[in-house]
Amino acid sequence: xxxxxxxxxxxxxxxKKYVDERGWLAELFREDEVEKxxxxxxxxxxxxxxxxxxxxxxxxxxxxxxxxxxxxxxKVTLWDNREKSPTxxxxxxxxxxxDSPAIVIVPEGVVHAYQNVGxxxxxxxxxPNQLFMGRGKKEAIDEIRHEDDPKSPYxxxxxx
Numbered sequence: 352x353x354x355x356x357x358x359x360x361x362x363x364x365x366x367k368k369y370v371d372e373r374g375w376l377a378e379l380f381r382e383d384e385v386e387k388x389x390x391x392x393x394x395x396x397x398x399x400x401x402x403x404x405x406x407x408x409x410x411x412x413x414x415x416x417x418x419x420x421x422x423x424x425x426k427v428t429l430w431d432n433r434e435k436s437p438t439x440x441x442x443x444x445x446x447x448x449x450d451s452p453a454i455v456i457v458p459e460g461v462v463h464a465y466q467n468v469g470x471x472x473x474x475x476x477x478x479p480n481q482l483f484m485g486r487g488k489k490e491a492i493d494e495i496r497h498e499d500d501p502k503s504p505y506x507x508x509x510x511x
Contacts, residue, residue, distance in 0.1 A: 352504050353442035358431040361461055363445055366420055366452035377452065379418045380478055389414050389456060391478030398474055399425070399467045406464030407497045407505035413481040415457040417465075421449030423473025425465045430505050433460035444508075448473060462497060464507045 364384075368375045380391060399405060401423070409432055419425050429443040447453035448469060457463045467473045484490050497503040 353430055353440050356441035358429055358441050358443055359436055359438045360458035361429055362456040364454045377420055389480055391416055393482055394478040396476050398472055401467050401470050404464055404466040404507050407462045409462040409495050410459045410493045412459050413479050413493050414459055416478040417455040418476040419447040420452040423467050423469030423471050424448035424450055426468045427455055427465045428507055430462040432462045462505050
């Protein structure tokens, strides 16, 4: 059903680490490098254990702005589920994280999942352009959870 190919609106950009004797620093967000519609309105950090998969799910109105910098590596899979998109039914898979730091921007309607394939606990930062559950956490969660559907076409290839 899905074919390998780019997904319009999704971006995968390398993160440059500035390393010195004290450690390292990396810029995760610069307003001069992304469209205003993607600007974050909140951020969160999560820890994912080795082998664990988060997703697949998608958002109706939210764009995710994931930062994979380590520790650990993550296999990220994106599926274009937007019927009006020229890249509808395309699939992208990439390994990012400690060995290849990257920002992965996932527009609304693009199904996404990631698995920790690095063998150690991994940290992911997300800076989405919508508030979780809206202002004051009083709205419905903007998420379609395909991982709860045993007949879902969005299958994560487990392993590295």
